[in-house]
Each structure stands twice: as C-alpha cells, then as structure tokens.
Amino acid sequence: MHIKKQRLLTPGPTPLYPPALHAMMASDIHHRTEDFRKAYRSCLADLKEVMGTSHDVLLFAASGTGAMDATISNLFSKGDKVVVCSAGKFGERWAEIAKAYGLDANVLTVPYGQVVQPGQVEEALARDPAIKGVFVQASETSTGAAHDVEAMGRAVSKTGAILVVDAITGLGTMPLDIDGWGLDVLIGGSQKAFMIPPGLTFLSISPKAWKLTETATLPHYYFNLKKEKKSGEAGESSWTPATSLILALAESLRYIKQLGMSKLVENAQLLAQATRAAALRMGLELFAPGSPAASATAVKAPAGMDSGIIVKEFKSRFGAVIANGQGSMKGQIFRIAHLGYFDFADLFAVIAGLEIILNANGFPVKYGTGVAAVEEIYERAAVKPQPVHA
Amino acid sequence: MHIKKQRLLTPGPTPLYPPALHAMMASDIHHRTEDFRKAYRSCLADLKEVMGTSHDVLLFAASGTGAMDATISNLFSKGDKVVVCSAGKFGERWAEIAKAYGLDANVLTVPYGQVVQPGQVEEALARDPAIKGVFVQASETSTGAAHDVEAMGRAVSKTGAILVVDAITGLGTMPLDIDGWGLDVLIGGSQKAFMIPPGLTFLSISPKAWKLTETATLPHYYFNLKKEKKSGEAGESSWTPATSLILALAESLRYIKQLGMSKLVENAQLLAQATRAAALRMGLELFAPGSPAASATAVKAPAGMDSGIIVKEFKSRFGAVIANGQGSMKGQIFRIAHLGYFDFADLFAVIAGLEIILNANGFPVKYGTGVAAVEEIYERAAVKPQPVHA
Numbered sequence: 099m100h101i102k103k104q105r106l107l108t109p110g111p112t113p114l115y116p117p118a119l120h121a122m123m124a125s126d127i128h129h130r131t132e133d134f135r136k137a138y139r140s141c142l143a144d145l146k147e148v149m150g151t152s153h154d155v156l157l158f159a160a161s162g163t164g165a166m167d168a169t170i171s172n173l174f175s176k177g178d179k180v181v182v183c184s185a186g187k188f189g190e191r192w193a194e195i196a197k198a199y200g201l202d203a204n205v206l207t208v209p210y211g212q213v214v215q216p217g218q219v220e221e222a223l224a225r226d227p228a229i230k231g232v233f234v235q236a237s238e239t240s241t242g243a244a245h246d247v248e249a250m251g252r253a254v255s256k257t258g259a260i261l262v263v264d265a266i267t268g269l270g271t272m273p274l275d276i277d278g279w280g281l282d283v284l285i286g287g288s289q290k291a292f293m294i295p296p297g298l299t300f301l302s303i304s305p306k307a308w309k310l311t312e313t314a315t316l317p318h319y320y321f322n323l324k325k326e327k328k329s330g331e332a333g334e335s336s337w338t339p340a341t342s343l344i345l346a347l348a349e350s351l352r353y354i355k356q357l358g359m360s361k362l363v364e365n366a367q368l369l370a371q372a373t374r375a376a377a378l379r380m381g382l383e384l385f386a387p388g389s390p391a392a393s394a395t396a397v398k399a400p401a402g403m404d405s406g407i408i409v410k411e412f413k414s415r416f417g418a419v420i421a422n423g424q425g426s427m428k429g430q431i432f433r434i435a436h437l438g439y440f441d442f443a444d445l446f447a448v449i450a451g452l453e454i455i456l457n458a459n460g461f462p463v464k465y466g467t468g469v470a471a472v473e474e475i476y477e478r479a480a481v482k483p484q485p486v487h488a
Numbered sequence: 489m490h491i492k493k494q495r496l497l498t499p500g501p502t503p504l505y506p507p508a509l510h511a512m513m514a515s516d517i518h519h520r521t522e523d524f525r526k527a528y529r530s531c532l533a534d535l536k537e538v539m540g541t542s543h544d545v546l547l548f549a550a551s552g553t554g555a556m557d558a559t560i561s562n563l564f565s566k567g568d569k570v571v572v573c574s575a576g577k578f579g580e581r582w583a584e585i586a587k588a589y590g591l592d593a594n595v596l597t598v599p600y601g602q603v604v605q606p607g608q609v610e611e612a613l614a615r616d617p618a619i620k621g622v623f624v625q626a627s628e629t630s631t632g633a634a635h636d637v638e639a640m641g642r643a644v645s646k647t648g649a650i651l652v653v654d655a656i657t658g659l660g661t662m663p664l665d666i667d668g669w670g671l672d673v674l675i676g677g678s679q680k681a682f683m684i685p686p687g688l689t690f691l692s693i694s695p696k697a698w699k700l701t702e703t704a705t706l707p708h709y710y711f712n713l714k715k716e717k718k719s720g721e722a723g724e725s726s727w728t729p730a731t732s733l734i735l736a737l738a739e740s741l742r743y744i745k746q747l748g749m750s751k752l753v754e755n756a757q758l759l760a761q762a763t764r765a766a767a768l769r770m771g772l773e774l775f776a777p778g779s780p781a782a783s784a785t786a787v788k789a790p791a792g793m794d795s796g797i798i799v800k801e802f803k804s805r806f807g808a809v810i811a812n813g814q815g816s817m818k819g820q821i822f823r824i825a826h827l828g829y830f831d832f833a834d835l836f837a838v839i840a841g842l843e844i845i846l847n848a849n850g851f852p853v854k855y856g857t858g859v860a861a862v863e864e865i866y867e868r869a870a871v872k873p874q875p876v877h878a
Contacts, residue, residue, distance in 0.1 A: 106516040111731060114516050122512050122732065125685040126496040126504050128809045159687050160710060161549050163727040167710040176707075198709040289728060295515040297549050297687050297730030316707065317566075319588040320550060320557040337553040338679060340687030341501060342512065342732065419518045 102417035107448060109239045109267055109394035109421060112438030115293035118350040125342040134341065135333030137348045142330055144351035145300055148359040149269065149284065151276040153302040156326045159340040162266040162287035165299040166195055168321035169262050169283050173231070173310040176200040180231040181222045181259075183214035183250075187240035187424045188264060192233040199316055204229075210241045210427055211386045211396070216249035229259045230310070236268025236284075240424045242396030242433060243386035244272060248279045255280030260307045266290055266299075267393035270359070271366035271437045282307040290393070291362060292354070293439040294346040303327075366392040369436035369445050372475035373397075376449045376468035380456065385431045394421070394435045400461040405432040411455045418451065442476050492807035497838060499629045499657055499784035499811060502828030505683035508740040515732040524731065525723030527738045532720055534741035535690055538749045539659065539674070541666040543692040546716045549730040552656040552677035555689040556585055558711035559652050559673050563621070563700040566590040570621040571612045571649075573604035573640075576630035577814045578654060582623040589706055594619075600631050600817055601776045601786070606639035619649045620700070626658025626674075630814045632786030632823060633776035634662060638669045645670030650697045656680055656689075657783035660749070661756035661827045672697040680783070681752060682744070683829040684736040693717075756782040759826035759835050762865035763787075766839045766858035770846065775821045784811070784825045790851040795822040801845045808841065832866050 106113055127134050138157075146155045158164050174180070177200060182192045184207045196203040204222055206214045214234070223229055232254050237244050247263055254261040260282035265274055269284070270291025276284050282304040289296035303323065311324055322336065329336045354362055370392035374384060377397045385396035399405035405422055406429055412418045421433040434448055449468040456463045496503055517524050528547075536545045548554050564570070567590060572582045574597045586593040594612055596604045604624070613619055622644050627634050637653055644651040650672035655664055659674070660681025666674050672694040679686035693713065701714055712726065719726045744752055760782035764774060767787045775786035789795035795812055796819055802808045811823040824838055839858040846853045 104516060106518055108518050110728070111515070111518060119513060119515065122685075123509060125501070125509065126494060128496055128498050128501060129686070131803075131809060159549070159551050160554070161728040161730070164550070164710045170709075171707070195709045199707045287728075289731075295512075295730065295732035296519070296728040297733060317561070317589045319560075319585045320554045320711070338500070338551040338677075338686040340551070340685065340730065340733070341679075342685035343687060343730070413521075419521060 105416070105418040107418050107420050107435055107440070107444065109433060109435040109437060110287070111289040111296055112291070112293060112435060113440055113444070114295065115350045115353055115439045117353070118294045118346040121345045121349040122342040124345055127341055127345070129339050129341055130334065137344055138335065138339065139333045141344055141347050141351060144348070144355060148351060148354050149276060149302055150359065151302045153276060153304050154327055155300060155302050156323060156330055157298060157300045157335065158321060158326070159297065159335070159337070160299050161296050162264070162285060162299045163191065164321060165285045165301045166191065166264060168318070168323060169285070169301065170195050170199050170201065171316045171318040171321060172323045173260070173307060173314050174199065174201055175313065175315040177202055178230045179204070179226060179228050180233060181206060181219060181229055183219065183232070183234040183245060184208070185213050185235065185241065185243055185245070186210055186238040188235045188238055192264070196233070211243060213238070213243045213245050213389045216246050216253055219250050220253040223253065223257050223259060227258070229257070231260050231262055233262045234264070236263050236265040236274060237271060237391035237393040239267045239394055240427065241386050242391050242394050243389050244268070244391035247274065247281060251279035251281050260304070260310065267391070267437060270362050271391065271393040273363060276302055288343055288347055291366070291437045292347060293350045294343060297340050298343045298347060366436040368475060368479050369440060369442070370395055372445060372472040373434050373436065375471040375475060379471040380453065380463045380468045393437045394433045396423070396431045396433045398431055400456065403459055403461060404429045407459055408432045408452070408455055411458070412451060415455065416451045418448070420448070442472070445472050495806070495808040497808050497810050497825055497830070497834065499823060499825040499827060500677070501679040501686055502681070502683060502825060503830055503834070504685065505740045505743055505829045507743070508684045508736040511735045511739040512732040514735055517731055517735070519729050519731055520724065527734055528725065528729065529723045531734055531737050531741060534738070534745060538741065538744050539666060539692055540749065541692045543666060543694050544717055545690060545692050546713060546720055547688060547690045547725065548711060548716070549687065549725070549727065550689050551686050552654070552675060552689045553581065554711060555675045555691045556581065556654060558708070558713060559675070559691065560585050560589050560591065561706045561708035561711060562713045563650070563697060563704050564589065564591055565703065565705040567592055568620045569594070569616060569618050570623060571596060571609060571619055573609065573622070573624040573635060574598070575603050575625065575633055575635070576600055576628040578625045578628055578630060582654070586623070601633060603628070603633045603635050603779045606636050606643055609640050610643040613643065613647050613649060617648070619647070621650050621652055623652045624654070626653050626655040626664060627661060627781035627783040629657045629784055630817065631776050632781050632784050633779050634658070634781035637664065637671060641669035641671050650694070650700065657781070657827060660752050661781065661783040663753060666692055678733055678737060681756070681827045682737060683740045684733060687730050688733045688737060755831070756826040758865060758869050759830060759832070760785055762835060762862040763824050763826065765861040765865055769861040770843065770853045770858045783827045784823045786813070786821045786823045788821055790846065793849055793851060794819045797849055798822045798842070798845055801848070802841060805845065806841045808838070810838070832862070835862050
C-alpha cells in the first residue's frame with residue numbers, strides 16, 4: 099500500500115487553514131474574560147469587514163441551519179406571506195422552515211440544475227403586496243447553481259419585503275454587495291470559505307430587517323437576534339460561545355483580511371472556471387451550465403456510470419473525499435468544491451485523479467487532457483507567486 | 489516577571505483533557521462518511537453508557553441553553569402549565585424560556601444559596617393535576633447548591649408530569665440515576681465534566697417525555713428531537729455537526745469510561761469536600777452550606793472584601809481564572825470549580841494561592857492552614873496512585 103493522504107475536498111466542511119486549526123489548542127480560555135472578549139470582538143469586526151457591510155453582524159454556536167431558523171423565528175409571525183426560491187436541497191430547507199413556523203409560503207420551484215429567475219420573484223411580489231420576505235440561496239450547493247441575488251435585491255428593495263440570502267457557500271465565492279444590492283439578511287457558516295470546522299454560523303441584518311422584530315410574534319429563545327446584538331456590543335455572546343471555533347475564526351479571518359476578500363472570491367471563481375473547462379475538455383457534461391456557482395461544480399457522471407463509483411474511487415485511490423449528489427441527484431452527479439482553503443495544486447491533483455478514475459471505469463480520457471485545461475486557466479489568470487499563509 | 493501558567497479553573501469551560509483537545513486536529517473529516525459516523529455513533533453510545541440510561545440520547549451543535557430551548561419547544565404547547573424550580577441564575581433561565589414560549593409557569597423561587605425542597609414540588613403538583621412538566625437544575629452552578637432530584641423524581645413520576653433536569657454541571661459531579669429516579673429529560677454540555685470546549689449539548693429523553701411530542705404544538709426547526717433521533721440512529725446528525733468537538737468528545741468519553749463514571753463523580757465530590765473543609769478551616773463562610781453541589785463551591789468573601797479582588801489576584805498572581813458571583817452575587821462570593829479534568833494537585837495550588845491572596849488583602853490566614861485540610865481529605869480518601877490519562 100502506498101501513502102494516501104487524507105484530503106477533504108467537499109463543499110463543506112472544506113480544507114482547513116492550519117494556523118486556525120492550531121489556534122483551537124488555546125481553548126483553555128473563559129468566555130467572560132477580557133482575553134476572550136478581544137477574540138470575540140475581532141471576529142465580529144473582521145466578519146463585518148470581509149462581508150463589506152455596515153449592517154450588524156451576529157454570531158451563533160450552531161450550524162448554518164441555526165441562523166436560517168433564527169431569521170424566520172425572529173423576524174416573522176405565523177401566517178406571514180413569504181416567497182421561497184427553491185432550486186435544490188437548500189431551497190427545500192427554506193420551504194421546510196417556513197412550514198414549521200406556519201408561514202404562508204409561495205414556493206417558486208425550478209428543476210434541479212436551474213435557478214429561479216429574478217423576474218419570477220418580481221412577479222410574485224407584484225401579485226401580492228402583503229409579502230414580507232423572500233428567501234433564496236446565493237449558491238445552491240446541492241446543484242452547483244448560483245442565483246442572481248443582485249437583481250433579486252434590486253427587485254425586493256422596491257417593496258416592503260426583505261430579502262434573506264443563505265450565502266453559506268456563496269460568501270467568499272461570489273461578489274455579494276450586501277448594502278448596495280439590498281441583501282437584508284445574509285447568512286454564512288464557519289465550515290465553508292472561512293476554512294474552519296463547522297459549529298459557528300453568522301448573519302448580517304439590515305435596518306429594514308431589524309424593523310420586523312417590532313411586530314414579529316413567533317416564539318424563540320436560544321436564537322434571539324436582539325439579545326445577541328446587545329451581547330455582541332459588549333464583546334460577548336448571550337450563551338456560552340463555542341470558544342475553540344471563535345479562536346479558529348479569529349485566525350482565519352486574519353488570513354482572509356491579508357489575502358483580501360476579493361482575492362478569496364477570485365480564487366474560487368478561477369478554480370470553478372478551470373474545473374468547468376477541464377470537465378468539458380474531458381467530454382463530461384455540467385449539471386448547471388446556465389448559472390454555475392463558484393462554490394462547487396456539479397458534473398454529470400458519464401452515461402451508464404454511477405457517480406458513486408467516482409466518489410468511492412477518489413477515497414480508495416487518493417484518500418480524497420469529494421461529494422456525491424444529494425437526494426434524487428445521488429448517483430447522477432459528483433461535486434468538486436472550490437471554496438475556502440483550496441488552491442490550484444489541489445485542483446491539478448483532483449483532475450488528474452478524475453482522469454484516472456474515468457479511464458479505469460470505461461470512460462476513456464487521454465491522460466493530461468483535463469489537467470491541461472486547468473493549467474491554461476492558471477497561466478491565463480497570471481496567478482502571481484506569493485508567500486504561503488500570506 | 490516569573491512564569492505564570494494559564495489555568496482555567498471555572499465551573500465551565502473547565503480544564504481540558506489534552507488528548508481530546510489534540511483529537512480536534514483531525515477535523516479534516518466529512519460528516520457524511522463512515523469514518524465520521526463511527527465517531528458520532530461512539531459518542532452517542534458512550535454518552536448513554538456513562539449517563540447510565542436506557543433512554544435515547546441526542547446531541548446538538550449548540551451550547552447547553554440550546555438543549556433547554558429544545559426541551560420546551562419540542563415537548564410543550566403554548567399555555568401548558570409547568571413548575572419551575574428557581575434557586576439561581578440558571579433556574580431563572582428556565583423561567584425565561586418558559587415565558588418566551590408562552591407556558592403558564594408556576595415559579596418556585598428560593599433565595600440564592602438555598603434550594604427548592606422536593607416537598608414544595610410535590611405540593612405544587614398536588615394542587616394542580618394539569619401540570620405537564622417540572623424544571624430544575626441538578627446543580628445550580630451560580631450558587632453552588634444542589635437540588636435533591638432523586639426525591640423530586642420520585643414525586644413527579646407519580647403524576648402525569650415529566651421532570652426536566654438541567655444537569656449541565658450536575659452530570660459527572662453527582663450520582664444521577666436517570667432511569668431509576670424518573671429523570672425524564674436530562675441535559676448535559678461538552679464544556680463541563682466532559683472536559684472539552686463548549687459548543688455541544690446532549691440530552692436523554694424518557695418514553696414518558698417522548699409521548700409529549702405527540703400533542704406538543706410549539707413550532708421549532710433547528711432543534712427537532714424526533715428528527716434528531718432518526719438521524720442519530722443512522723449515525724448522523726440532522727444538520728452539519730460540530731465535527732471538531734465530536735472528535736474531542738469521542739476521545740474524552742474513552743477516558744471517562746476507563747476511569748469509570750462513578751470515579752469521576754467521586755473525584756468532584758472529594759475535591760468539593762476538601763474545598764469546603766479548607767474554606768471553613770481558613771475562617772471563611774460557605775454560600776450554600778445546606779446543600780452544597782460538587783460542581784463548584786461558592787465561598788463568601790471575607791466581610792469588607794470584594795470577591796472581585798480575589799478573582800483578579802488569582803489571575804494577576806497565578807494566571808488562574810476562577811469565577812466571581814453572577815448577577816447580584818457578584819462581589820459577594822467567589823466560586824472554585826471541581827468538575828471535569830481537575831485533580832488534587834490543582835486544588836493544592838488553588839488553596840495555597842487563596843491563602844496568599846487573603847493574607848495580602850488584610851484577612852490573615854496562617855500559611856498552610858487550608859492546604860492541610862485538603863491534604864487530610866486526600867489522605868483519608870486513600871486516593872490510589874494510578875497512571876496518568878488512565
């Protein structure tokens with residue numbers, strides 16, 4: 099048996115930033131001390147900075163679904179009319195949460211691989227001026243498709259509704275002008291472009307969204323936006339925070355600030371572009387060619403081949419974990435991630451591995467074909483040599 | 489300046505078990521893989537084993553307050569009648585959550601430092617047979633007092649109500665016979681006796697408590713007990729789990745199993761006993777002498793001395809973080825923790841440090857007085873020499 103390094107190449111959890119991981123070793127810290135408040139404050143301030151927003155930013159000890167729940171349970175009331183854009187598993191989650199809390203949701207559903215058009219949202223809003231909120235994924239990770247949240251923001255901001263964006267995989271992989279585009283609530287997660295393990299979620303909240311808390315009546319306790327805002331201003335969290343992850347986040351945000359958020363986004367976009375080029379060059383088909391996201395590229399398995407074989411062989415041959423399709427897409431597609439601490443050298447290896455696996459399973463690809471496509475994008479992008487860890 | 493090691497000696501977060509901390513470095517793992525399911529399953533099985541229960545055990549990525557919220561939002565309906573035992577800050581939290589969800593709560597309040605008597609609960613239940621739940625802290629960490637949950641369990645199990653026990657600091661510091669005493673829901677947290685950082689909470693749920701889910705109507709989504717039970721049976725969590733903390737928990741549970749849960753409890757109880765003896769020998773007064781908890785001992789500052797001075801000097805002289813009183817108890821008491829990865833050598837140092845700080849602030853104590861009391865308990869308990877890390 100030869101050496102097989104473990105490589106986590108999924109759209110979340112993503113490859114970890116080592117100094118952030120090591121920072122967790124200093125977790126023998128108490129959360130009601132000035133030492134910890136310093137780290138907590140720096141996380142809140144740096145998140146605000148890299149998200150490029152003037153809105154309040156809050157943090158919770160929970161996974162991303164927790165912030166999705168918090169948005170609905172804090173800003174809405176039973177029976178409120180909302181619009182849900184559903185283009186995949188995560189859009190379906192918005193619909194589920196709306197249902198769990200008794201909202202009256204108009205679910206705009208499109209087939210997997212496609213996206214809801216801004217015009218559809220505009221029409222739905224025009225038909226019913228009572229609509230209080232629109233829910234969407236910036237990047238629908240299950241299909242590798244991206245919504246046009248800029249146009250949606252423009253449409254929603256003209257109405258009384260707020261736009262709630264699950265940007266858990268969108269943040270750090272696509273430009274998101276929170277204030278400029280009218281993205282009233284924008285949700286992120288630690289285990290995505292932020293390069294640390296899961297367990298933290300954060301969100302930005304616009305003044306228009308805050309206004310809804312004055313009339314919202316759904317009950318909630320653990321997820322309390324108003325209380326968390328007050329705690330955050332004192333450099334604390336309302337309940338015991340996930341200290342180890344806060345220390346990790348403070349470290350990864352330092353790196354992201356050095357790198358520049360726009361460079362982080364460009365990194366994901368170049369890798370996505372290179373992956374699409376490689377897939378097409380190898381004769382594969384993309385699952386969401388019309389509006390590809392840069393968080394992950396979903397590729398169709400060749401006709402007659404179960405995508406699970408590709409996933410399994412990445413693990414058995416190269417110790418690498420890539421993602422299968424979810425739900426009904428399982429077996430049909432596989433997903434290569436680009437978000438977080440992921441670089442061109444990772445992608446060279448992934449595409450070379452893919453060439454080997456395809457060949458071994460009866461889909462002939464001339465060795466080097468896909469990798470060459472990646473190398474060409476690398477060269478064209480003129481990625482400059484730079485120090486490791488910034 | 490001399491060396492001052494950082495020492496976290498608070499009742500949570502508690503001193504960390506190093507191998508568990510190091511296990512977090514392997515967080516480049518995906519949560520929908522067999523490798524991770526193995527760790528998740530072992531956490532669920534080992535929790536069940538060390539908690540000594542046949543009830544279902546569920547895990548959430550959240551701090552302990554999340555599981556408190558989950559219990560109310562999943563098992564009750566608006567207007568349900570409940571009894572809350574309030575003997576400190578955490579009892580007040582039960583009352584707050586009940587209020588947030590619109591329950592009709594009869595709050596049995598006793599002064600800080602005292603505990604609600606089982607007879608009071610019995611009377612309240614006898615007066616109103618419609619009561620559906622009783623909420624209590626096994627150990628009220630804010631005052632260092634312990635409730636008699638055994639007697640409460642006996643009383644509540646004769647009625648239609650369930651007993652919900654916040655054992656976040658009670659678990660691992662006092663005997664808790666979940667099945668035998670009728671503790672229908674019992675809540676724990678990662679950052680207490682389990683010796684790892686905060687961010688995970690878990691709870692056991694009896695068949696009697698599960699029955700309430702059939703009629704409960706409060707809305708919830710992130711905290712969904714039924715969904716989480718189903719996910720847990722498949723070795724997964726419903727949402728992305730806090731992988732780094734799961735790996736740490738798997739490791740600390742291995743240690744706790746080797747040690748034996750009863751030994752972990754005895755450890756805390758010996759340290760608590762020794763701390764009380766030392767405090768009294770030095771001429772200090774205990775804050776909850778009637779029903780002291782073994783999670784933490786609350787000691788009154790000497791007359792005329794602010795307890796904040798003691799907390800501050802522990803930090804400035806010895807790099808050690810001990811806990812002040814919370815709320816109105818701030819300045820009046822200080823708290824020495826005993827739970828988790830805490831041993832006699834830690835306590836020798838804490839009591840010696842306390843002797844020095846008291847002397848330096850005008851409360852004369854003959855050096856060695858308190859430490860001798862601890863040494864005597866150590867000798868009497870005949871703690872056997874044993875290998876480090878089991």
